[in-house]
Amino acid sequence: MFNLFILLSERLGLIMVLAFMLVNMRFFRNLIEKRTLKSQIWLFIIFSIFVIISNLTGVEISNSKEIVTPLIITKMSQSDSIANTRMLVITTASLTGGPYVGMLVGLVGGLHRVIFGGFSDYFYIVSSVLIGFLIGFLGDHVKKNNLYPSTLWTVVLALLAELIQMVFIFVFRGFGLVKLIFVPMILLNSVGSYLFIEILQTYLSNERQLRAVQTKDVLELTNKTLPYFRNGLDLDSAKHVCQIIKEYTHFDAVGLTDQRNVLAHIGMGEDHHISGEPVLTDMSKYVISTGKEKVAYSKKDIGCPHHDCPLTSAIVCPLRVNDATIGALKLYLREGREMTVVEENLVRGLAMIFAGQLAIGIAEQQTSLVNEAEIRALQLQINPHFLFNAINTIGALMRVNVDKAHEALMQLSTYFRLSLKNGQKKEILLEQEKKYVEAYTGIETLRFPNKFSIDYQIKVPADTLLPPFCLQIFIENAIRHAFKGRKTGNKIMVGLTKKGQSLEIKVSDNGNGIDSKVLARLGQEVIDESRGSGTALYNLNRRLQGLYGTSSKLKIVTSSAGSTFSMKIPMKQSKNIEKIVGRLS
Structure with a gap:
């Protein structure tokens, strides 16, 4: 037995x-x-x-x-x-x-x-x-x-x-x-x-139990990153997102990019993968250009030009929204560590989740921006001061100068007609924006003769495309806020120049400058203002980043000698050049 x-x-x-x-x-x-x-x-x-x-x-x-x-x-x-x-x-x-x-x-x-x-x-x-x-x-x-x-x-x-x-x-x-x-x-x-x-x-x-722990970590990670993705990716939000990802994973470095630049890089390699600088690695460039993920198991496959880069394996997944690659999620390991299948699948899953979050955020932003354009187009509802002041000016002119009253009425008509026409568009011709600005400044000049002058330094063609109302917002801001207490000698300089593949727009004034407390908030949040719309610069800044990315956000320089508002957007021209030339002639 x-x-x-x-x-x-x-x-x-x-x-x-x-x-x-x-x-x-x-x-x-x-x-x-x-x-x-x-x-x-x-x-x-x-x-x-x-x-x-x-x-x-x-x-x-x-x-x-x-x-x-x-x-x-x-x-x-x-x-x-x-x-x-x-x-x-x-x-x-x-x-x-x-x-x-x-x-x-x-x-x-x-x-x-x-x-x-x-x-x-x-x-x-x-x-x-x-x-x-x-x-x-x-x-x-x-x-x-x-x-x-x-x-x-x-x-x-x-x-x-x-x-x-x-x-x-x-x-x-x-x-x-x-x-x-x-x-x-x-x-x-x-x-x-x-x-x-x-x-x-x-x-x-x-x-x-392992699935539960992983699911819990992914859900916590997703929950913590959602607010940043919902507001769109910029240098600050991308940094927070990368810090959160690194906290919840075992990767040695985490990075996020847009279509051109590194938005954030946390962990090893921070000395040369620098936020705000162009994407370095061949691997990331390939993923962004093709929209296909790539896994690298050697420094050669990563293609980092920095000789002492400690990162030897990586997975880069595209962030695709509406069938377009808007950036990339990058996770790296140092020498001596091998990437597992579980880690690869985790990154793929995170990329899909983040792309979904970005899509939701972009949809919300675009809805908000459309609403802003509609509101801007119906400006008589949110900024009645301008309408009432213009009507009062026309009424006063009719008693003393009917021709000027007629001119002011035509300018007001042009102003609102262009608002309604261009308010729904993402981009309009430079000549259309200039007509809109001239209609606005024409009315303001009739109200305040000799108060300000505008000097245009335009070195780009009239068919150049730019966001609607961007010049008008800068000029309106200068007229209403830069020259307080001054009735004469006020100058506004408008410059449009081609810089490589970009269009640089600058609007400067010789006003009193901007208070430091207001400057930190300007364009970053809504500032309540009794005269006119306090949301104009904030909405414009959001619209620019939504259309062209973080590199196009507003830049403001100020001193007691005046202020300069500038931005850079991709240089684009209308395809209907023959019609434009005929119209200009």
Whole structure:
């Protein structure tokens, strides 16, 4: 009996090794987590292979009760018997796949046992089918809402399966065989069933805990980054996002870019991957230009021109919004660390989440900007002072100078007509913006003769495109705020120059300068103002960054000698050049 126990222990070890290898396969874990017809078919196939292996690797017992130990049993005498782990496989198949899987696996195991046993002992077919169905039925009943029965119930059901088998053996083969195999078979098959189910439960429990931790971290990361992405990516928000990502991951460096520049780089390599500077690595340039992710496993693949860069592997994923690549998410590892599949999938998932957040933010911003344009176009509702003052001026002029009153009325008509026409557009021609400005300043000049003069230094074509109302907002700001307490000698200089591939717009004045407390807030937040719209510069700054990126945001320089408002946008010209030339001539 002791020798049989040792030999069966070896067979049990083989089955446990196979079970451990099986549990490590994602395919198998998917089968046992949700019971479907497809999963039951696959479980039947897998456990049928196992039950055949159990028969083939059993311990043969001769008619004289001597133990025979061939490497693999392929054929044996009708009078011989076999001690094996078949009941272990049938029991575990029933507990994982249900009564029908257990019954079918039992049928395969019983048939195979009868075939290589010389077509004797047909009772093994009946016993195996009965045990497979009964254990599966009872297992489903006692497990309740759990995936498997408890440890106690697993042991009890395994004992029951082996006891039923012993009853059949006793009836058909006698007490002598039962006496020899009872203790080893009962003990090892019960322990084996317990170990098999315990391996499954432990692995699945650990995997679920790991998923829960990863999901919790990703959700926290997403929640913390959402406010920054909803407001759009700039140097400040990108820095916060990268810090959050690095806190929740194990990467050595995290970076974000727009289409041209590094927005933020946190971690190793900060000395040369500098925020606000152009993208350095060939890898990032490739991802941004093609919209395809790329994984690098060497410094050469990354393509950083800095010789001492410590980063040796990376994954860069595009941030795609509305089928356009607006930037890239970059995560790096230093030398000596290899990127795992889990880390690669994490970055891909984050890139998708961040792109979605950016899309939501951009949609909200564009909605806000459209609303701003509409509001700007209907300026008589939000800035009644200008309308009332213009009407009062026209009324006063009608008493003394009808021609000037008519001129003012035409200027006012032009002003609001252009507001309504251009308010919905993202870009308009320079000549259209200039007409709008001239309509506005014409009315203001009639109200305050000789108060200010405007000097235009325009060195770009009239078909140059720029955002509507940008010049008018700067000039209005200067007229209303720069020259307080001064009635004459006030100058406004408007300059438009091509700088490489960019259009540089500058509007300067020789006014009193801007208070330092106001300067820090100007263009960054809404400033309540009793005269005119205090939101104009703020909305313009948001509109510029929404259209052209962070590099186009407003820049303000001020002193007691005056202020300069400037911005850079991509240099673009209208395609309808022939119509424009004809119109200008």
